[in-house]
Amino acid sequence: MAAPSQALGYVPKYAAGFTHFDYVNPSAPKGGRLMLSAQGGFDTLNPFSLKGDKADGVEALTLDTLGVNSEDEPYSCYGLLADDMQLAADKLSMRFHLNPLARFANGRPVQAADVVASFNTLTRDAAATPQYRLYWADVKQAVALDANTVRFDFKRRNSELHMILCQLPVFSRQWIPAGKTLADMVLVPPVGSGPYVLSQYQLGKNIRFSRNPHYWAANLPVRRGMFNFDEVGYRYYQDETARLEAFKAGEFDVSAENMAKQWARGYLGAKFDDGRIVKKALPHQRSAGMQGFVFNLRRQQFADKRLRQAISLAFDFEWANRNLFYGQYRRSNSFFTNSELAASGLPGPDELKLLQPLREKLDPAVFGPPVEPPFTDGRYGIRRNLREARQLLFEAGWRYEGGKLVDHRGRPLRIEFLTYSKVYDRVASGWQQNLAKLGITLTVRVVDPAIYQRRLNDFDYDMTVVVYAASNSPGNEQLDFHSCQAAQTPGSQNWAGLCDPAVEALLPQFQHFTSRQQLLAASHALDRVLRAGYYLVPNWNLPYHRMAWWNRFGQPARLPLYYSPTTWAIETWWEKK
Known part of the structure; x- marks a missing residue:
């Protein structure tokens, strides 16, 4: 079944019946491990609270959204948790119908009440980072019409509001117990329906996620050929020199370099010369802001x-x-x-x-x-x-x-x-x-x-x-x-x-x-x-990404247009046998 789609000001690239995005390999094998690096440390597993140094990967890997954006279009949304979405004729409300197959990692179905709870928590809980409150400021309310249908009512017409609601991360309404707030969930990660579950962490040092073998969306068009690693992890480093040396020693697999000096003088040596490590400048068409x-x-x-x-x-x-x-x-x-x-x-x-x-x-x-x-x-x-x-x-x-x-x-x-x-x-x-x-x-x-x-x-x-x-x-x-x-x-x-x-x-x-x-x-x-x-x-700014990786990964034949380097690796690469 093809996902529903919306696009802002143009016809979506992928028509009904599409099977996968063009920038993925739908036959990519599953298995292996991908280790990445992160800067500094972390002291919370809660990705939504204003306070705390947040762990990498929790939101992106463990939480599904109502829809996903294609990385080879300016701004399109294709349904993920939602298998149907309709903007009202008067453009004052947006209705999402949830895929009845959608399941949280604990096996419980994803329902409209979870969507409402997620939205209300992010926009009304005083402990939440204010970006959500400002981002969805024109939403008057979220209403569960039945177990699988949710409607967002708007205060006024807003040209992109129906699109940005696709980005709403949905977590189980049971994550935050009665009487508690986001501020109380420091080391309790949200219960999500994403492709991975948090499996291990050491505060400030590392965090690892294991692929959910029962991930409900693995064969949807918007997920086919994606999230192929059995394990994705992050190691934390306090400074850039230590991070680079750790990469060359094999402590993690992919480096997206931000420092010109490191790129010019640090990515050298026998491992680069003999092909054990690949170093490339990869073009993109992202706005640099x-x-x-x-x-x-x-x-x-x-x-x-x-x-x-x-x-x-x-x-x-x-x-x-x-x-x-x-x-x-x-x-x-x-x-x-x-x-x-x-x-x-x-x-x-x-x-x-x-x-x-x-x-x-x-x-x-x-x-x-x-x-x-x-x-x-x-x-x-x-x-x-x-x-x-x-x-x-x-x-x-x-x-x-x-x-x-x-x-x-x-x-x-x-x-x-x-x-x-x-x-x-x-x-x-x-x-x-x-x-x-x-x-x-x-x-x-x-x-x-x-x-x-x-x-x-x-x-x-x-x-x-x-x-x-x-x-x-x-x-x-x-x-x-x-x-x-x-x-x-x-x-x-x-x-x-x-x-x-x-x-x-x-x-x-x-x-x-x-x-x-x-x-x-x-x-x-x-x-x-x-x-x-x-x-x-x-x-x-740069019109390309500076990337290096240990030469044991397969990659799709086609680059997306609007991508970030580490997200591209997590979502579309695979480990070669």
């Missing part, structure tokens, strides 16, 4: 855009790319980098229709070519940028006193950059020197990953590095990134603390559109406004 050093606007010192622009001018990406990154990276220039969603050229008619009513609230730069990150050339280096930065600081009311930049009350400008990785010590070194020439003191504070996450949740930082992840069909997550409500919600992804009336006016466009063209116009308009605000110092 935006990674950057974000300013926390909750700190009064960052209120003036001219200061933020001056600090951005002092970061010499070209120097870092030559001297630290081996020329591997491209500068990120958009909140939708590497996609058609990024703004370019002058605003078109569809964009102006959104921007013109906001003209009084917007920087005039929004109506010109989109703001690009500063650039340095080999001849003049950073000097021109620092001169421009110095002028901006003077215009903003800063002055020099005793070799330091001070405000009108004589207070020097000191900035703490918070991170959990020592790699940013190297990246920040040149930036610190350039900022010192402007009289600004930048210090780098490296903390344990658990402490870092806690401070991130509490917005307790001056600057830090974040990733605004972008799908190829942006929607409600933009509210979590940029809305005033999210700025005031601990644990949200509005890391900048942005609460801007023009941005607030644009965000509903990501909830109410009827065509791909309208979504593109909204993305271009928002991108222009955010880039003109200098809310972060843009980092860098």
